[in-house]
Amino acid sequence: MKYIDEFRDGDLARGLSAAIRQAAVPARSYHFMEFCGGHTHAISRYGVADLLPDNVRMIHGPGCPVCVLPVGRVDMAIRLALDCGVTLCTYGDTLRVPASDSLSLMKAKARGGDIRMVYSSADALKVAQANPEKQVVFFAIGFETTTPPTAVAIKQAQALGLKNFSVLCCHVLTPSAISTILESPEVRQWGTVPLDGFIGPAHVSTIIGSQPYEFFAEEYRKPVVIAGFEPLDVMQAILMLVKQVNEGRAVVENEFSRAVTREGNVKAQNLVAEVFELRRQFEWRGLNVVPYSGLKIRKEFAEFDAEQRFPVAYVSVADNRACECGAILRGVKKPQDCKLFGTVCTPENPVGSCMVSSEGACAAHYTYGRYKDFQ
Numbered sequence: 001m002k003y004i005d006e007f008r009d010g011d012l013a014r015g016l017s018a019a020i021r022q023a024a025v026p027a028r029s030y031h032f033m034e035f036c037g038g039h040t041h042a043i044s045r046y047g048v049a050d051l052l053p054d055n056v057r058m059i060h061g062p063g064c065p066v067c068v069l070p071v072g073r074v075d076m077a078i079r080l081a082l083d084c085g086v087t088l089c090t091y092g093d094t095l096r097v098p099a100s101d102s103l104s105l106m107k108a109k110a111r112g113g114d115i116r117m118v119y120s121s122a123d124a125l126k127v128a129q130a131n132p133e134k135q136v137v138f139f140a141i142g143f144e145t146t147t148p149p150t151a152v153a154i155k156q157a158q159a160l161g162l163k164n165f166s167v168l169c170c171h172v173l174t175p176s177a178i179s180t181i182l183e184s185p186e187v188r189q190w191g192t193v194p195l196d197g198f199i200g201p202a203h204v205s206t207i208i209g210s211q212p213y214e215f216f217a218e219e220y221r222k223p224v225v226i227a228g229f230e231p232l233d234v235m236q237a238i239l240m241l242v243k244q245v246n247e248g249r250a251v252v253e254n255e256f257s258r259a260v261t262r263e264g265n266v267k268a269q270n271l272v273a274e275v276f277e278l279r280r281q282f283e284w285r286g287l288n289v290v291p292y293s294g295l296k297i298r299k300e301f302a303e304f305d306a307e308q309r310f311p312v313a314y315v316s317v318a319d320n321r322a323c324e325c326g327a328i329l330r331g332v333k334k335p336q337d338c339k340l341f342g343t344v345c346t347p348e349n350p351v352g353s354c355m356v357s358s359e360g361a362c363a364a365h366y367t368y369g370r371y372k373d374f375q
């Protein structure tokens with residue numbers, strides 16, 4: 001397939017593997033975090049880790065939008081459906097995220113909640129238009145990639161004069177999460193792994209551009225290479241990171257120049273700024289409360305804010321005590337370090353959020369890598 005096969009070519013992968021081995025200095029080790037769940041998926045699916053020398057280790061970060069959704073936010077969505085009688089629309093993976101009382105949105109649907117899977121915010125809007133007698137809420141999750149379409153839906157609802165559409169906004173921001181990983185107090189609780197650099201997200205960067213990462217490169221002396229989602233993209237980015245570390249450089253480089261610019265999509269950024277503003281704080285699953293890391297709907301659009309329209313206050317809920325998602329999302333532990341991995345916790349029966357989406361570290365390792373644990 002044109003434009004995809006070129007980035008999955010086995011011979012080129014072997015060549016890049018050899019180049020990384022040659023560049024990596026045997027006397028030192030390299031720890032790179034891939035922030036984005038799409039990269040975690042690609043690394044597991046294509047066996048990229050097996051093509052790296054032992055002293056180059058990839059660490060899975062918290063860039064899977066489903067994985068970082070806290071229990072309390074899913075509980076809010078369930079209360080909207082079961083107690084407030086709304087029609088709740090959301091993306092497929094969100095339906096399976098474990099919530100309180102052994103519930104999930106899927107199980108709440110089995111209890112009679114009108115909960116529907118949609119592929120986009122526009123689909124949720126159509127559900128509202130088709131059902132004027134029902135209150136329809138779009139449970140909006142995700143990073144900067146999914147935020148602009150939510151903003152569009154709110155603006156369209158306003159233009160259409162819809163009175164039965166609102167959004168439970170749980171959009172979060174990438175740069176704040178990276179800061180938290182580098183300097184939060186919980187690092188003391190979980191311990192920390194040395195981080196020599198980051199592979200920057202692909203889709204998120206098409207929106208925000210490469211500029212926001214310059215802060216990390218300068219302030220924390222951590223190189224960042226933005227990469228696409230194909231295996232050769234990831235391997236090229238690893239080679240670029242190894243070279244930066246060897247040369248003592250810490251700058252932002254853009255491997256994904258076919259889609260990402262320094263400025264990003266300014267039109268989308270302006271749209272998001274028109275509809276959303278920063279929350280003072282937002283709780284992430286695994287990262288606790290992160291200041292200025294989430295978005296809320298501006299008061300000019302308050303009539304489309306489900307948190308204003310319905311009595312559903314946020315209540316923080318602790319994760320299952322046995323689940324190691326918190327440590328895994330910070331790169332401190334691997335999925336196979338969790339006692340529940342592959343036994344009690346599987347993609348069919350996820351105990352923690354890292355096992356829900358194919359972009360989660362536990363699900364990716366369960367699907368593509370766990371057999372190696374027994375070799």
Ligand code: SF4
Pocket residue numbers: 322323324325328335338339340341342345346350351352353354355362
């Ligand atoms: S295996 Fe399951 S319970 Fe363990 S950390 Fe992963 S998601 Fe959590």
